[in-house]
Amino acid sequence: MDTHLSDDAVAPVPGDYKSDVKPIWCPGCGDYSVLAGITRAMANMGLKREDTVVVSGIGCSSRIPAYTSVYGYHTVHGRSLAVASGVKLARPELNVLIFGGDGDGFSIGGNHFLHACRRNVDMTYIVMDNQVYGMTKGQASPTTEADWCESKLTPEGPGVNPIQPVALALACGANFVARGFSNDPNQVARLIVEGVKHPGFSVIHILSPCVTFRPEQRGWKSTVHPYGREPTDDPNEAMRAVLEDDGFGLGIFLAGNRRPFQPESTATRSIAQIEEGFAV
Amino acid sequence: MTVDSVTIALVGSGGAGAMTAGQMLLDAAANVGWYGLMSRSTGPQIRGGEAAALVRLSPTPVHGPGDRFDIIIAFDWQNVERFAAELPLSDKSVIITDPSQGEVPAVLAASGARQMELPIKELAGRIPGGRVNMVGLGAVAATIGLPRAGIDAVIQKALGKKGDAAVQASNAGIDAGAKEAAGWNLGLELAAPNKNGATRWNISGNEAAGLGALKGGVKFCAAYPITPATEILEWLAPNLAKTGGKLVQAEDELASIAMCLGASFSGVPSITATAGPGLSLMTECIGLGVASETPVVIVDVQRGGPSTGIPTKSEQSDLNIAVYGLHGDAPHLVVGPTSIGDCLFTTQWAVHLAEALQTVAIVLSDQAMGQSRAVIDKPEDAPYTAKRLLATDLGGEGKYLRYANTESGISPVAIPGMPGGEHTADGLEHAENALPSSQASDHQKQLDKRLRKLTSYDYGDAWADIEGEGEIAVVTWGSATGPSREAVRRLEAAGTKVRLVAIRLISPVQPAKLAAALDGVTKVLVVEQTHGAQFHKFLRGHYDLPGAVSVFSRPGPLPIRAREVHETLLSLI
Numbered sequence: 001m002d003t004h005l006s007d008d009a010v011a012p013v014p015g016d017y018k019s020d021v022k023p024i025w026c027p028g029c030g031d032y033s034v035l036a037g038i039t040r041a042m043a044n045m046g047l048k049r050e051d052t053v054v055v056s057g058i059g060c061s062s063r064i065p066a067y068t069s070v071y072g073y074h075t076v077h078g079r080s081l082a083v084a085s086g087v088k089l090a091r092p093e094l095n096v097l098i099f100g101g102d103g104d105g106f107s108i109g110g111n112h113f114l115h116a117c118r119r120n121v122d123m124t125y126i127v128m129d130n131q132v133y134g135m136t137k138g139q140a141s142p143t144t145e146a147d148w149c150e151s152k153l154t155p156e157g158p159g160v161n162p163i164q165p166v167a168l169a170l171a172c173g174a175n176f177v178a179r180g181f182s183n184d185p186n187q188v189a190r191l192i193v194e195g196v197k198h199p200g201f202s203v204i205h206i207l208s209p210c211v212t213f214r215p216e217q218r219g220w221k222s223t224v225h226p227y228g229r230e231p232t233d234d235p236n237e238a239m240r241a242v243l244e245d246d247g248f249g250l251g252i253f254l255a256g257n258r259r260p261f262q263p264e265s266t267a268t269r270s271i272a273q274i275e276e277g278f279a280v
Numbered sequence: 281m282t283v284d285s286v287t288i289a290l291v292g293s294g295g296a297g298a299m300t301a302g303q304m305l306l307d308a309a310a311n312v313g314w315y316g317l318m319s320r321s322t323g324p325q326i327r328g329g330e331a332a333a334l335v336r337l338s339p340t341p342v343h344g345p346g347d348r349f350d351i352i353i354a355f356d357w358q359n360v361e362r363f364a365a366e367l368p369l370s371d372k373s374v375i376i377t378d379p380s381q382g383e384v385p386a387v388l389a390a391s392g393a394r395q396m397e398l399p400i401k402e403l404a405g406r407i408p409g410g411r412v413n414m415v416g417l418g419a420v421a422a423t424i425g426l427p428r429a430g431i432d433a434v435i436q437k438a439l440g441k442k443g444d445a446a447v448q449a450s451n452a453g454i455d456a457g458a459k460e461a462a463g464w465n466l467g468l469e470l471a472a473p474n475k476n477g478a479t480r481w482n483i484s485g486n487e488a489a490g491l492g493a494l495k496g497g498v499k500f501c502a503a504y505p506i507t508p509a510t511e512i513l514e515w516l517a518p519n520l521a522k523t524g525g526k527l528v529q530a531e532d533e534l535a536s537i538a539m540c541l542g543a544s545f546s547g548v549p550s551i552t553a554t555a556g557p558g559l560s561l562m563t564e565c566i567g568l569g570v571a572s573e574t575p576v577v578i579v580d581v582q583r584g585g586p587s588t589g590i591p592t593k594s595e596q597s598d599l600n601i602a603v604y605g606l607h608g609d610a611p612h613l614v615v616g617p618t619s620i621g622d623c624l625f626t627t628q629w630a631v632h633l634a635e636a637l638q639t640v641a642i643v644l645s646d647q648a649m650g651q652s653r654a655v656i657d658k659p660e661d662a663p664y665t666a667k668r669l670l671a672t673d674l675g676g677e678g679k680y681l682r683y684a685n686t687e688s689g690i691s692p693v694a695i696p697g698m699p700g701g702e703h704t705a706d707g708l709e710h711a712e713n714a715l716p717s718s719q720a721s722d723h724q725k726q727l728d729k730r731l732r733k734l735t736s737y738d739y740g741d742a743w744a745d746i747e748g749e750g751e752i753a754v755v756t757w758g759s760a761t762g763p764s765r766e767a768v769r770r771l772e773a774a775g776t777k778v779r780l781v782a783i784r785l786i787s788p789v790q791p792a793k794l795a796a797a798l799d800g801v802t803k804v805l806v807v808e809q810t811h812g813a814q815f816h817k818f819l820r821g822h823y824d825l826p827g828a829v830s831v832f833s834r835p836g837p838l839p840i841r842a843r844e845v846h847e848t849l850l851s852l853i
Contacts (some may be wrong), residue, residue, distance in 0.1 A: 016611040021715060050699040053546065065704040066715060071696045072704030073545050074536065074716075082535035085549070086542025086697075089528055090500045094546060094677050094696050112538075115531035267524030271494050274519055278312040278491075280655060 012046050014039035019069050024060075029206030030182030030217075031061050034128055037180070037206075038064065038099070044193050052095040055084040057104040061128040061208070064099040068118025074104040078108030081116040081125065088123050092262050095196065096123035096155050103133045106163055107144040116201055117172030122260040124195040124202040128182070129165060130210035130217065138213035150213070165205045166253055170239045175200030177238065179249065181224045182208040189248065194252060200260040207248070220248070227251030282471040285338040286424050287346030289367055290416060294329055297413030302333020303653075304417055305426075309337045310482050310655040312430035313473030317342040317620075319652040319839070320361050322592055330359035332366070337424065339474045341656065342656075343619070344762030346832030348845035349373055350468055351423060352388070353416045355400060356381045366838060369393045376419055378402075394462055403456040408455075409449035418457025421841045425469035428458075455822050479658040481621075485649035486511035486553075488623035488659075489579050490519065493551045495624070496631025497552050497666030498577070499525035500550040502539035504532055504558060507591040508647040509581035532556035537565040540576045545705060547695035548749035549635055549666040551627075553579040553630030556598045559642070563605045566640050570610040570730065573683065573691065574707040575634040575668065579627060582646040582758075583647060584836045588842065593837030594648035596758050597810040599818060602642045603787050611731045613641035614787040618761040620654040623673070624660050629742060632664035637733050638684075639688060644786070646809075648759040648839055649840060668693055674700035682714040685725050689733025734788045745787040746797050753798055755825070756807040757783045757815060760840055761779075763809045767845035776853060789822040802827035803852050807845055811835040828852075 017039040024192045025031050044051070052070040053115050056062035058077035064071025077081045088096040103123040105113055105127045116125065131148075139151045140158035143165065146155040176198040180188040188206060195202030197234050207224065209217035227249035238254035288305070292298035301321060306318045314337045321332040336346045348368040353376040354360065360367075369375070377384050378400040389395070398419055406411040412840040421431055431454060439446045485490075490512045493501070500521055503513035517527045517613035530536035533554055540550035554562065559580045569576050582598045585589030602614045613633050617626035627643050634641035671692035674680045682703040684691040691712075694701020708716040709723050717723075745761065748768055756764045768778045781797050798804065804825050808815035813833040819825060830850045834840075 028508070049702050050697055053696050054704075055542065061822075066706070068704075069702055073542070073572070074704055074706045075541070075572075076564050076707055079538040080536060080567060082530065082538035083542035083545070085535075086500070086502060086526075086539030086544075087546045089539070090541075090543030090550070091528060091546040091696065099418060111531055112535055115535070218539040226390050242821070263521075263526050263528065265521045265526050267526055269522040271491075273524060274494070274522065275491065276489070278483045280480040280482050 012043045013242050014043045017042040017049065017069050019067055021066050023067055024063055026212045028211040029060070030130065030210070031064070031128055033182040034061070034188055034206055034208050035064055035067055035128070035184045035224040037185035038126065038192060039068065040185060040189035041196070042070070044189060047198060051093065052097070053087050054097045054099060055080045055087065056099045057109060059101040059104045059133070060068070061101040062104055072129050078104055079112065080104065081109060081112040083118060084123055085119065085121050088121050088198055089262065097196070098123060098125045100127055100132060102129040102143045103129065103141040106168070107167060110142070113168070114172045117169055117174040117203070118234035120173065120175050120200040120258050122199055122201070122262065124192065124204065126192060126204045126206060127165065128206050128208035130170070130208050130214060131162070132210050132213045134210050134213055164247060166245070167242050169205070170235055170242060170254060173258070174203045174254070175258045176202035177254045178252040179205045179207070179227070181220065181250055182206055183221050191252070198255055200256070200258055218278065224248045224250055227253065231255045233257050281467055282469045282706060283350070284340070284413065284471050285336060285346060286468055286470045287336045287348065288351045288353070288420055289349050289749040290333040290335070290353055290420070291360060292331060292413070293656060294331060296355035297411055298331050298355060299333050301413035301417045302335050303602070304431070304438065305335050305420060306653060306655065307434045307482065308421070308430035310428055310480060311433050312427050313475035314470065315341045316655040317345070317652060319345065319648065321366050323362065330362055332363060337470055339471045342654065343766045344837045345841055347841050348495070351376065351420060353420055354378070354381065355412045355416060356736050357385055360385055361817045364388060374468065376416070394466070398457070398460055399447045403460070404453055407449055407452045407456065409445060410453045414450045414453030415457035416494060418454035419461040419478045421460035422461040423464065423466055423468050427729040428670045436722050459635070472510070480655055481658050482653065482655050483620065484511065484653045485617070485620040485623040485645055486581065487515050489643065489645055489650070490515040491626045492624040492627030493577070493631060494519060494523055496549070496628040496664060498551045498631055500540065500543035500548045501525070501527040502530045502536040502550070502552050503527055504530050504536045504554065506555045507557050508583055508651045509553040509579065511651065512579055512581070522708070523663065533561040534565065537562040537576070541565060541569055541574050544574050544576050549631060551573070551577040551579065551631065553581065555581050555583050555591070555745055556585045556601070559598060559601060559605070559710070564844060566612070567608060567610050568707040569640040570606065570612050571707045573638040573693070573730070574705060575638050577627070577630050577634050577643060579643040579645055581650040582644060590837050592647065593815065594646045594759065594839065595810065595836040595838050596646060596760065596808050597812070597835065598644060599786070599810065599814040602644055603818065609727055611734050611788065612639050613637065613734070614644060615641060615785055616644040617649060617757040617785055618758065618782040620649050620652060621656040622661050623649055624659050628662055629664050631666050635666040635668045637737060638668065638693060639734065644758060646759050650772065664745070669697070671698070671701055674698070683712050683714040683726060683729070685712055685729055688736060689729045729833060737792065739785055743790050743793055744797065745780070745784065747780040748778055750779050751801055752789070752805070752843070752849065753779035753781055753801045754805050754807055754849070755781045755783070756817065760807045760809055763840045763842040764845050766842035768847055770842065771849055791823055794823050798826050803850060804829045805849060806831045806833070807840070808833045809836060809840055813850065
């Protein structure tokens, strides 16, 4: 998107984009680092706070808007992408980012994710994946392994295969798809900057451990690895490569060339002229 | 001898052109100065199947369907049994039937209506490019005394682009039908039109609602198609674009309302339109609009329910969900237009109120208004536009209170682009500074504020249409107003005075105003179109109705006719 750079004489710093509100997250939650990455990205781009809107649904990571100092809308579970699309379609000059988790984005909000990808409105979706519903105290999410047996709701495991967010995003037509890891907020910031600057709908999938309900995810730091390929603008090539990825490759999978969806309109008629059409 | 109202059904299976003929009949009648109303009866099928254009014409404004059909003209009798109940007849009625299509079905013939045979298909067949619906239109025009000039203008407008051959074929068909009917002398000539010089409009309720949105200042619509509301969205698509607004098709109703909230959060007045199933899906986000104080307007064109119900037929049974459907204590606006033309005013007013009060307004139209077309006097311009109270003094960094607990309950809002107004609007309960709070004092304060802004607002006279005087009053709403009004006028003409109160502002309730409107009343008749008497129970829950209260309430799909209200009133006198 065309970013609206701050015209302050002094270069903005990440702290300029933080509010005074203390996050509700558990100590050690990956989302702290993602928040740090977000504010670094905003400072790096020098986004004008008043021209920036962050939208979220419901869940631990969806609390982020109140922790920033830009305009925010903390909405209902699963609908953040639709709300954000309304913001951007109505006011294309605004910078629009969306924050949320795997349950919010891929379960209750799954249909909106599909259509946000194919609609390709110029906005950036940062989805923090911890493979669990944390706010409701540890149930399986759509990215949880089929045999994860730690939830009282599904003591034998959810029994269904997890979805692969990056592959899903590519299949649905997202124009920019990347993956980051919360342990490296600088890399998270870089990916967000790339995503925001890339025209169209950008999906940044961020592995962000839940240390409370998925403590084993602390081990992700030794599981992740560089994706190891140059970003492609060819969705077919990106999809073939992603299907061989183990879900822990970090980097940019696709930086595509699809045109963003942004209907334009200019007033050419007065309402009085339109009314004349009803006259007998 | 003339009649002062004539009601005509043009019946045929898909492809016969009954709807086209009905539309041309209404347009031609409007051209010569008659008022009119045309509703459609169609089944759920996409193409084909049974269809009827139901037209009522009069020299005076038409408020609702006629008590019975004076004329039925059938191009064929396929499937007519399925909607015969919608075609009430009497022995004074006339059935125009083509002998080649078989006998008049017993269900209609049993009325004792006169039968006039017209070889429609044969007459059309003699004309190159001739069509049965034009022959029928000619016969109807001759029967009611519709001047030929009115039809000529319609044909020229509808077919002029198709060339002379098409125009000639239509004219020949009309002439053939008219010639046959000329000698019938059925006594159904409509009284001469009264051209009062005022501009008249030919408009549907759904178009009027769309126009009301534009006039209210709406610049964004997110749309998901649903019968019988789709025409609002299809009308808005080009007309929003022409006036600098935007319409986007959403993936479902969950998204359409959410997109509207997003657009509105960014400061752009927004609307969506739907029917009961869509409204059900939207309720969670409607609550978000209430809690986050983000204005939005939803037009619900009601249809038969529950569930998928009867999508193409009218009912007023979404009242309960519109008023009570949200979880939590979520006061919001519910308004109902009282006529096809009033869909304009009420939608425009709803946009104004939603924006002024920073809340959600649900406009309860219905299929009977939305998909019917009326010839009416051009509605007067109303002064209502979208005007949100914007924050002007943002008080320095971090000082802005998005949900300030003001006396009016309306908090000045900062929208994106305003430096210093940055805040996170929230569906979580919040403190005045918008930060989430589960404290009892904040919850109480914000609940009070969101209720107070609605209850302390001055809605003026538009809260209801109040007509007439007398000790008997009809209290009604929505499309039940039209037949109620006609019934009241009939009693007036016979020397009995009856009041009519049609409540436009359903919620918040206006007890003092209704008490004043019903001062001196000893008998109340509540008129509505639901199975469960939802409106009556709503009134009982919020108002003290004076005297003896009776209820006329029945479900769709049959429209409420003036005769039914009239007879009920007579039984009360």
